[in-house]
Amino acid sequence: MTIHEPFTEEVKTDEIFLSRLMPGEDLFASLKKIAKDHGIGRGIILSAIGSLKNVVFVNVRPHTGIPVKTEDMIEIEEAGPFELLSLEGNFFPSQEDGEPVIHLHAILGTSSGAVTGGHLLKARVFTPAEIILGTLAGSSVYKVKSDVTQRMELLKK
Amino acid sequence: MTIHEPFTEEVKTDEIFLSRLMPGEDLFASLKKIAKDHGIGRGIILSAIGSLKNVVFVNVRPHTGIPVKTEDMIEIEEAGPFELLSLEGNFFPSQEDGEPVIHLHAILGTSSGAVTGGHLLKARVFTPAEIILGTLAGSSVYKVKSDVTQRMELLKK
C-alpha cells in the first residue's frame, strides 16, 4: 500500500502507561525515551495535563494548497509558560531507522484567557506533566517522508 | 429511561481502529463509512491529528438559555486550511433508522497562532488525518432529537 491511500486497521491498546515528566524536561526527548525504555513501538496520547514553556509550533497560512510549501508554514516561538490544555498525537517507527517519529498538536492557555497552539515542534515541561500513553499493538504502520505534504506520513505495509 | 436524566453505564473499548483519511475526503461521510464497513455501532474519537479545510461550525451566543433556539447558534464557515488541534466526539445509532449520528467538536489552529473552533457541522480533510476510534461495546444507547436542546441526545433504553 502507498502513503496516498486511505486505510483502516484494527489495533489493540492493551498496554497503557502513566508518566510524569518533570520541570525542564524536553517533551519530545522524554516521550521518545519512555517509548524506548518500555518497548512501545506505536502509541497515542490518551490524556495529557500540565503546563509547557519554550514552545515552538507551526500553523499553515490560509489558502495553502497541496503540496504544502515550507513558506506556507508559519512558525511561532513563545517563552510561555502556558497551561497545556490539550495534547493530541501519536508515534510510529520511522521506516528508515525504526526511531519513534512523534507527531504532536498542542493547545495552550494564556493569562488573558486566549488560547494558542499548533503543530508542536519543541517544548519543555513547566509544571509536571501527567501523560497517559496507549500502545497500538497489532499495527503494521511505519512513518515515511511524503513529497506531497512535506511531513512524515503513515506507511501501511 | 428518558433523555432528561443523568446516567452512567459501563462499556468496553476492546476494539480500536486506526484510520487514515486522505486529502479532500468529507470527514463526516468518511467516519460514517468506516463505522459501517467495520460494524462499529457506537464509538469515540480517542485521538485525531492532521489538518482540515472548508469547515463549518457553530457556537452559542453568550447568555443563551435552555431551550436553545436556532438564532442562538452562530454558524461560522471558513475555508482554512487549519491544523486540526483537537477532535472530540462520539457516534451512536439513531433510534429512528440506526444510522450513525456523529457528534464532533473541533479545535483549529490559524497562522497567527490564534485558535478557533466549535461544534463541527462540515469539514474536508486537508493533509492526511490520522484518527483512532474506540468502540463502546456493551452500550445500549441510541440518539434521538430533543425538543429542549434542539440536538440529538442520548437515549438509554
Add this chain to the structure above:
Amino acid sequence: MTIHEPFTEEVKTDEIFLSRLMPGEDLFASLKKIAKDHGIGRGIILSAIGSLKNVVFVNVRPHTGIPVKTEDMIEIEEAGPFELLSLEGNFFPSQEDGEPVIHLHAILGTSSGAVTGGHLLKARVFTPAEIILGTLAGSSVYKVKSDVTQRMELLKK
C-alpha cells in the same frame, strides 16, 4: 519515591464508563459522585462533549517561574454558555483522605469563533455532557499538595 521525580508505570483501562450529565449539574461534584458510586479510584477523561456555563478557570502569567506564586495565576470567570471543545484531565485519590482529586483543563468555544479556556476550577453543565471515563487500574499513585508548584501532584508509592 518523592513527588519531584519522573516516573512511568504500566496501568490498565479495562473499565470504561459512559456518563451523561444534565443541565445545571456541577461538573466537579458530578464527576466525584460517579467515581464514588462506581468505585473508580483513578481515572482519565477519554472523551467529553457538550457545553458548559458559569465557568471559572486559571492560567499562568507570561514569564512565571517555579515555585508558582498565587499572584502568577490569573483567574477568569465567565457566564457563558460555551461549547465544551475539549476536556482533558484525570483524578487520583488524595493521600490525606482518599477523596478523588479532580484535575481538569477545559477548552471553550465562543460565538465569535474565538476559543478560551484554562485550568478549570468550577463549571456547570449547560446542554447535556457526554463523558467517557477510563479507569487506571494497577496504578499506585496518590495526590499530595506540592510546596513547589502550589498544586496537587502525583505521589507514586
